[in-house]
Amino acid sequence: MSEVIKLKKGLDIKLKGSAEPVMEVVPVPSSVALKPTDFPGLTPKLVVKQDDVIQVGDVIFYDKYHPEVVFTAPAGGKVASINRGERRRILEVVISTDPGSGSVQFRQADPQNLSAEEIKEQLLKSGLWPFIKRRPYGTIALPQEQPRDIFISTFDTAPLAPDYNFIMEGQLETFQTGIHALARLTHGKIYLGVSKTSVFTNIKQVEIRQFTGPHPAGNAGVQIHHISPVNKGEVVWTVNPQDVLFIGRLFETGKVDFTRIIALTGSEVEQPKYLQTILGTSVTSITERRLKKTGYSQRIISGNVLTGEKVKPQNFLGFYDAQVTVIPEGDEYELLGWATPGVKKFSASRTYLSRLFPRKNYILDANLHGGERAFVLSDQYRKVLPMDILPVHLLKAILANDLDKMEQLGIYEVIEEDMALCEFVCTSKIKVQSILRNGINTVIKELG
Amino acid sequence: MKFLKDFFEKTEPLVQKGARFHWLNSVHDGFFTFLFVPRSTSQTGSHIHDYIDLKRTMSIVVLSLVPALLFGMYNVGFQHYKAIGELVSTGFFSLFIYGLLKVLPIVVVSYVVGLGIEFAFAQMRGHEINEGFLVSGMLIPLIMPVETPLWMVAIATAFAVVFGKEVFGGTGMNIWNPALIARAFLFFAYPAQMSGNAVWVSMGKTDVPVDSFTGATPLADIAAGNVNFSVADAFFGLIPGSIGETSTVAILLGAAILLITGIGSWKIMVSTVAGGVIMGIILNLFAGSTGLSPESAAFFAMPFWHHLILGGFAFGAIFMATDPVSAAQTEKGKWIYGFLIGILAILIRVINPAYPEGMMLAILLMNTFAPLIDHYVIQGHIKRRLNRAKLSA
Numbered sequence: 001m002s003e004v005i006k007l008k009k010g011l012d013i014k015l016k017g018s019a020e021p022v023m024e025v026v027p028v029p030s031s032v033a034l035k036p037t038d039f040p041g042l043t044p045k046l047v048v049k050q051d052d053v054i055q056v057g058d059v060i061f062y063d064k065y066h067p068e069v070v071f072t073a074p075a076g077g078k079v080a081s082i083n084r085g086e087r088r089r090i091l092e093v094v095i096s097t098d099p100g101s102g103s104v105q106f107r108q109a110d111p112q113n114l115s116a117e118e119i120k121e122q123l124l125k126s127g128l129w130p131f132i133k134r135r136p137y138g139t140i141a142l143p144q145e146q147p148r149d150i151f152i153s154t155f156d157t158a159p160l161a162p163d164y165n166f167i168m169e170g171q172l173e174t175f176q177t178g179i180h181a182l183a184r185l186t187h188g189k190i191y192l193g194v195s196k197t198s199v200f201t202n203i204k205q206v207e208i209r210q211f212t213g214p215h216p217a218g219n220a221g222v223q224i225h226h227i228s229p230v231n232k233g234e235v236v237w238t239v240n241p242q243d244v245l246f247i248g249r250l251f252e253t254g255k256v257d258f259t260r261i262i263a264l265t266g267s268e269v270e271q272p273k274y275l276q277t278i279l280g281t282s283v284t285s286i287t288e289r290r291l292k293k294t295g296y297s298q299r300i301i302s303g304n305v306l307t308g309e310k311v312k313p314q315n316f317l318g319f320y321d322a323q324v325t326v327i328p329e330g331d332e333y334e335l336l337g338w339a340t341p342g343v344k345k346f347s348a349s350r351t352y353l354s355r356l357f358p359r360k361n362y363i364l365d366a367n368l369h370g371g372e373r374a375f376v377l378s379d380q381y382r383k384v385l386p387m388d389i390l391p392v393h394l395l396k397a398i399l400a401n402d403l404d405k406m407e408q409l410g411i412y413e414v415i416e417e418d419m420a421l422c423e424f425v426c427t428s429k430i431k432v433q434s435i436l437r438n439g440i441n442t443v444i445k446e447l448g
Numbered sequence: 449m450k451f452l453k454d455f456f457e458k459t460e461p462l463v464q465k466g467a468r469f470h471w472l473n474s475v476h477d478g479f480f481t482f483l484f485v486p487r488s489t490s491q492t493g494s495h496i497h498d499y500i501d502l503k504r505t506m507s508i509v510v511l512s513l514v515p516a517l518l519f520g521m522y523n524v525g526f527q528h529y530k531a532i533g534e535l536v537s538t539g540f541f542s543l544f545i546y547g548l549l550k551v552l553p554i555v556v557v558s559y560v561v562g563l564g565i566e567f568a569f570a571q572m573r574g575h576e577i578n579e580g581f582l583v584s585g586m587l588i589p590l591i592m593p594v595e596t597p598l599w600m601v602a603i604a605t606a607f608a609v610v611f612g613k614e615v616f617g618g619t620g621m622n623i624w625n626p627a628l629i630a631r632a633f634l635f636f637a638y639p640a641q642m643s644g645n646a647v648w649v650s651m652g653k654t655d656v657p658v659d660s661f662t663g664a665t666p667l668a669d670i671a672a673g674n675v676n677f678s679v680a681d682a683f684f685g686l687i688p689g690s691i692g693e694t695s696t697v698a699i700l701l702g703a704a705i706l707l708i709t710g711i712g713s714w715k716i717m718v719s720t721v722a723g724g725v726i727m728g729i730i731l732n733l734f735a736g737s738t739g740l741s742p743e744s745a746a747f748f749a750m751p752f753w754h755h756l757i758l759g760g761f762a763f764g765a766i767f768m769a770t771d772p773v774s775a776a777q778t779e780k781g782k783w784i785y786g787f788l789i790g791i792l793a794i795l796i797r798v799i800n801p802a803y804p805e806g807m808m809l810a811i812l813l814m815n816t817f818a819p820l821i822d823h824y825v826i827q828g829h830i831k832r833r834l835n836r837a838k839l840s841a
Binding site: 013015159229231301305306307310325330331332333334335338339342345346349350351352365366367368369370371374375376377378390393409410416420423424425426427431432433434 | 453481483484485486487488489490491492493494495496497498499500501502503504505507508576578579580617618619620621708709710711713772773775777778779826829830832833834836837
């Protein structure tokens with residue numbers, strides 16, 4: 001077996017409502033959407049107009065500054081609406097689906113017989129390129145760059161995260177095809193981060209590294225840090241396991257197939273399980289008749305509870321999300337809540353009785369449980385960030401807009417998900433993830 | 449409790465900007481959030497948040513101070529009745545009630561003055577009221593001699609809150625521990641009233657002390673050359689001193705609460721004690737050297753571990769040095785910071801002839817240097833990261 005990297009720092013938040021290993025195929029939703037807002041820093045240029053008839057794989061919009069990076073339709077049908085927000089920013093392009101519509105034909109070939117250029121071209125044209133993200137910054141990879149290595153984490157340690165061992169059942173060959181394609185794009189290696197029990201250990205053309213430890217051990221960023229960290233001037237790429245399947249399918253069939261398995265989880269879900277649907281599906285298609293009926297309000301999250309996006313039933317799932325979590329909104333006052341013994345209150349600190357009498361799992365709502373304050377405690381973040389980074393000082397450098405310090409303290413190595421736990425444990429309720437993204441945006445703007 | 453919630457909810461529009469009682473906004477918000485955890489939910493980033501907040505954190509620190517406070521009240525009574533020679537004939541509760549009546553006014557003054565200023569500043573700045581003073585307001589009485597006049601407590605508290613905290617931007621921004629600023633202010637502004645032997649034991653105008661009574665703290669006695677305290681008394685706290693600092697037992701109880709909950713930094717506590725022990729041993733080694741006055745020689749020769757149970761050392765190490773805002777904030781920095789506090793406290797205590805207590809000055813001094821310590825720790829961290837980059841290049 002390969003090298004094992006043991007991580008100690010971090011935190012597993014045991015929430016109620018993890019998905020049972022049961023698969024349900026959801027009928028094709030009546031509408032799907034592509035959301036430019038899923039891609040930080042993207043300036044989209046629209047190609048379609050309302051009422052255009054489109055096929056699966058037709059270009060919907062492209063990146064203004066990298067026109068070769070296109071975004072294609074996950075389902076065929078008609079462009080139903082283009083919803084805009086402030087200053088006419090495009091929020092979502094909604095497609096009403098037509099099961100009879102065709103699919104754009106791309107090249108069908110074994111990627112092992114194709115050149116790097118041919119693979120790159122195919123990924124760009126088919127709209128699969130945006131699934132490749134780059135570090136630093138966690139933005140879409142640039143077509144002209146050579147990544148030092150490519151990292152794929154095959155397990156997700158976030159609360160209630162889907163189990164990729166289950167999702168990959170019967171799809172490992174397609175995964176292998178995707179790996180073959182990706183392997184052409186780097187002179188370095190493809191590193192596969194695996195958990196203790198993993199179905200990925202027989203994949204070829206990769207370096208396997210096993211990780212143990214609590215969340216965020218499954219984050220690509222943490223794994224990169226421990227395998228071969230990103231230094232200034234270096235670029236590595238990351239891809240999610242299910243998105244490798246998209247790439248595999250494209251080369252095996254010559255068609256884009258955005259079928260994705262998502263885990264429907266959370267304490268508010270009647271029967272947490274896996275659903276087979278397509279990328280960008282409407283939230284209703286997932287949650288309708290599957291949530292508990294309650295007297296209080298619920299929060300639907302596209303993604304996990306730490307990094308996901310709050311969505312409403314009329315919205316659509318995020319481009320990269322393989323999980324939907326539903327938790328109580330928690331928008332209620334609590335009498336002297338800070339003074340209760342807190343047997344049911346999960347806390348990473350040792351200030352509530354729940355620490356003495358741990359439960360199997362907890363129901364957590366979206367309440368902040370306190371007001372926002374200045375930094376007071378100094379040791380909380382470090383305990384949940386298994387990286388050689390001083391999180392509080394990095395954040396302070398960002399707040400002070402000190403570019404040199406941001407660089408020196410490691411802003412190239414982290415994105416929001418890596419420091420999401422810091423935000424969870426924070427006594428002062430500081431908005432860690434949004435501060436970090438602001439810092440990353442500043443670095444991109446100033447240094448490119 | 450529903451009527452309370454309704455009251456606060458109904459009055460909320462009245463205190464908004466532009467409304468009639470807008471100047472009560474922070475006060476309203478302060479009381480409302482004290483009684484009810486707000487219903488505000490996460491709008492960006494993580495959807496779930498830990499149940500811990502600053503109110504919880506601060507209330508645990510206050511809880512950890514309660515043993516020292518209660519024992520301090522008892523000891524005030526104890527010292528008083530001992531001084532007038534009626535200790536044997538007075539019951540436990542009489543001792544405690546006497547101390548309670550002496551100490552409570554100081555606590556009330558500290559909180560009323562401090563919170564009043566805190567509220568005013570929060571309102572001026574349009575901020576929420578910060579919980580930091582809940583702890584400072586309790587620390588201040590505990591480090592005062594019991595005979596400190598209330599007006600001095602009020603002035604010192606006001607000075608500490610305004611110049612120790614608010615000028616820097618409030619809780620989380622201050623450089624020095626605000627409670628120690630209050631103590632240092634009195635020490636330097638009113639040296640006649642704040643030192644000597646008359647302030648440590650509460651005496652009424654008509655009380656006649658017994659013949660052997662001096663009112664001096666053991667440290668003052670030792671500095672004057674007569675070592676005559678019992679170790680058991682010093683450990684349990686039945687000696688004259690500032691209200692909360694005398695009982696090592698009560699302080700250790702508080703330390704246990706801070707360590708079990710993880711609120712206080714064990715690294716700072718351990719390293720401070722280690723620094724004190726090592727300095728004590730060093731002084732012991734030099735006790736026999738020539739040129740020392742007999743008083744100094746006796747102080748030098750005092751067994752090193754006696755330092756830990758005398759004066760403000762234990763109290764400072766557990767409750768003052770560990771203040772997360774004014775202490776070093778890097779983990780390595782905490783070791784250095786605490787260690788130097790221990791060294792300096794004992795050094796000042798023994799070498800400085802003017803004032804036989806060094807904890808306050810040692811902590812304030814290291815508060816000042818904490819950012820510098822952190823700076824070098826961070827530079828070391830950055831250097832290591834750069835080396836890593838060079839290695840892989």
